[in-house]
Amino acid sequence: MQAALDALAEIPGCDSSLSTLSVKFGNVVIHGEESKFHKTADKYLQNLPQVTWDESLGECTLAYFDPDAPQDPTKNGPFGNWQWLVTGTGCVGCSLENKENECMPHDGPNPPEPENHRCVFVLFQHTGEVKKPSGPPKEWNFYHFIRDNGDALKPVAVNFFWCDYK
Numbered sequence: 001m002q003a004a005l006d007a008l009a010e011i012p013g014c015d016s017s018l019s020t021l022s023v024k025f026g027n028v029v030i031h032g033e034e035s036k037f038h039k040t041a042d043k044y045l046q047n048l049p050q051v052t053w054d055e056s057l058g059e060c061t062l063a064y065f066d067p068d069a070p071q072d073p074t075k076n077g078p079f080g081n082w083q084w085l086v087t088g089t090g091c092v093g094c095s096l097e098n099k100e101n102e103c104m105p106h107d108g109p110n111p112p113e114p115e116n117h118r119c120v121f122v123l124f125q126h127t128g129e130v131k132k133p134s135g136p137p138k139e140w141n142f143y144h145f146i147r148d149n150g151d152a153l154k155p156v157a158v159n160f161f162w163c164d165y166k
Contacts (some may be wrong), residue, residue: 001016001018001020001032001033001158001159002016002033002152003118003160003162004032004118004120004158004159004160005018005158007067007068007118007120008036008113008120008122008155009012009159010142010143010146010156011146012150013154013155014040014155014158016077016120018029018155018156018157018158019156019157019158020090020153020157020158020159021051021053021117021122021157021158021159022052022053022159023048023049023050023051023110023120023121023122023150023159024049024051025044025045025047025049025050026047026158027131029046030049030157030159030161031068031161032160032161033088033111034163035037035160035162036161036162036163037109037161037162037163037164038163038164038166039108039110039111039164039165039166040165040166041129041166042089042130042163045053045108045109046108047108048106049106049121050150051121051123053123053156053157054118056105057123057125057156058125058126059088059125059126060087060123060124060125060147060161061085061086061087061126061130061153062083062084062086062087062121062122062124063084063085063122063124063126063145064082064083064084064085064106064112064119064120064121064141065081065082065083065119065121065122065146066076066081066082066083066086066106066109066111066117066118066120067117067118067120067142068111068115068116068117068118069081069117070112076118078106079138079154081141082104082107082137082140083104083106083107083109083119083156084102084104084105084106085103085104085133085140085145086101086102086103087101087103087130087132088101088103088130090117094123098157102136103132103133104133104140111163111164111165112165113165114164114165115164115165116162116163116164117162117163117164118160118161118162119159119160119161119163120158120159121159121160122155122157122159123155123156123157123158124153124155124156125153125154125156126152126153126154127152127154128149128151128152129152130149130153131148131149131152133145133150
């Protein structure tokens, strides 16, 4: 899980004590470093993943992003380095299998040729009021969202997979 934690190093509380977030695409379970996929061959990655967590966490925000996306927003997908953002009262409980409370619709991995990217899921427990990003989604930045909500989000679980262009 270290490759995901490296991408989260700027965020207080993102360390090896985080739980592993349960993520599946259909019957394919994501196992961190061991999970290696191909954008073109593994088309199921474009489908909405099934994400589950401990319901005792209460209200949560789920962020799915590509920390290896180009910094130039004209060179990455329609949502910049984001793949999915779900937050709000619909994120209470232990399952996210629908589109309620999406701030940004799911967008599967889109690494450019010939790159291999980390696709990181982070679950944050709410500790205050979460400010949703504003402006066009392509201009949203994962790290700015976390900075702007530093006192309202506590990281509790993480998972990731590798995806290349093939």
